[in-house]
Amino acid sequence: MKVAVLGLGSRGDTQPSAALALELAGRGHEAVLAAPARYAALAGPGVRFVPLSVDPATVLDGEEGRAWLGSGPLGFVRGLRTVVEPLAARLVAEVDAACAGADLVLAPALGAFGRHLSERHGMPYRILQFQPGEPTGEFPNPLVPLATLGRLGNRASYALVERAGLLVLARLVNRLRAEVLGLGPLRGSPFAADRRERVPVLCGVSPLVVPRPRDWPGYVHLTGYWRLPGTGGTAEMEDFLAAGPPPVFVGFGSMPCPERAAEEVVAGLRLAGLRGVVQGLPVAAGDDLLPVGEVPHDLVFPRMAVVVHHGGAGTTGTALTAGVPSVVCPFFSDQPFWGRRVAALGAGPPPLPIRRLDRRELADRLLAAPRHRERAARLGGKLAVENGVRTAADLIERH
Known part of the structure; x- marks a missing residue:
């Protein structure tokens, strides 16, 4: 079976997709991973890598992209058109070419x-999720920065988030369907259609x-995490x-940090009397500080x-699999959701939103972290023996 796996976001989105492709290749399937060119090294033995020229990390590193990420939820939705639209036609054409001839497509829900x-080529597909995106009354859509809206409000929040995205992007999506894919306009919500047709969803959590x-x-x-072992x-x-x-590891991925963040991080580490490995912030190396670039988190965090x-x-x-406490400093999107989960699991103190980051708040949480070490280690031990990628591949083959 030829399976095309799409990795369309940052490294955090691409790496689990690469793990899934590697597992399928190891089972004798023809696995194709389509992802931004910078992630070619993530394609393991037997996986054919198709580079995409549209790279979200490059977009986000630019001035316009960082302003977009820092604009809050409403600004993020409004900015989708201005940031994404100029690149969208090229991305859709490259993804279409990568997936032509596949027997199955594994694609993220976004987009x-x-x-x-499937409409263009006739092949079946499965939906990949990296956060729980299926409607439930137990918690709101992870993009909603609230712990609960009540059972009815929680369930309704999923439709509201989806409709907001469609309202902003419907015209662009239909233009791309017509001009690039040769398809007619969407009729209604594609997400609602997926649910009516019971399209299988694989949530790598x-x-x-x-x-x-x-x-x-x-x-x-809900399969468990799809882990790709790091090297180097x-x-x-x-x-x-x-x-x-x-030491303490500090890194905020591709998020646009406030200018004061580096200074507050260094001061917070020193107030707590702790050494630090700092990724992606402009800090000076010293006896107690090591600035680093991209490093394999699964090897470093433990x-x-x-x-x-x-x-x-x-x-x-x-971080949870590593079995060490986390201090989560959420910016936006689903990050507050994960910060709340870490605290609820007892694997770290309450989250410290990036807008409130200062040296004293950070030092207080770092000093509180040892109280969470035992529960973090216990959870990490259980997560380490899970094999989510095997579970996901079993489900793909079973259906």
């Missing part, structure tokens, strides 16, 4: 790519982290780790005392 490609909602239908599967390391990192007690991060779905899963 409803699976439905568009552990039920130990988000217990499966009791009102989910049977075609939605540096002598500089090894020397720093050997020079003292386990050697830390605490992990301070933005609460992206992939980073949260890796």
Whole structure:
């Protein structure tokens, strides 16, 4: 079976897709991973990599992209057109070419790519999720920054979020369907159509982290995390780790940090009397600080005392699996949801939103983190023996 797997976001979105492609290739399937060119190294043995020229990380690194990410939920939705539209036609054409001839497409829910490609080529598809996106009364849509709206409000929030996105993007989506894919306009919500047709959903999250909602239908599967083992390391990192007690890792992925963030992070670490490995912030190296670029989180996190991060779905899963406490500093989107989950699981203190980040607040949470070490380690031990990618591949083959 030829399976096309789409990795259309940041590394946190692409890496689990690469893990799924690798598992399928290991079972004898012809696996194709279509993702931004910078992630070619994630394609394992037997996986054919198709580079996409549209790279979200490059977009977000630009001034316009960072302003977009920092504009809050409403600004984010409004900015979808101005940031995404100039690149959309090229992306859709490249994804279409990568998936032509596939027997099955595995595509993220965002953009409803699976439905568009299925209409064009006739192949079945499965929906990939990296946060629980199926309606439930147990918690609101993870993009809603509230813990609960009540059972009815929680369930309604999913339709509201989907409708808001469609309202902004419907014209662009229909133009791309016509001009690039040769399809007619959408009739109604593609997400509602997926649910009517019971299109299988594979959610790469552990039920130990988000217990499966009791009102989910049977075609939605909470498989466990899809982990891709990291490789590499540096002598500089090894020397720093050997020079003292386990440090704190601080990294906020591709999020647009306030200018004061680096100063507050360094001061907070020193107030708490802790060493730090700092990723992506302009800090000076010293006896107690090591600035780093991209490093394999699954290899680094278990050697830390605490992990301070933005609460992206992939980073949260890796930190929890490492079995060390987390301090989550959410920016927006689903990150507050993951911050609340970490605290509810006892794997870290209450989240510290990035807008409130200051040295004293950070130091207080770092000093509180040891109280969470035992529960974090217990949860990490259970997560480490899960095999979510095997479960997901079993479901793909079964259907």
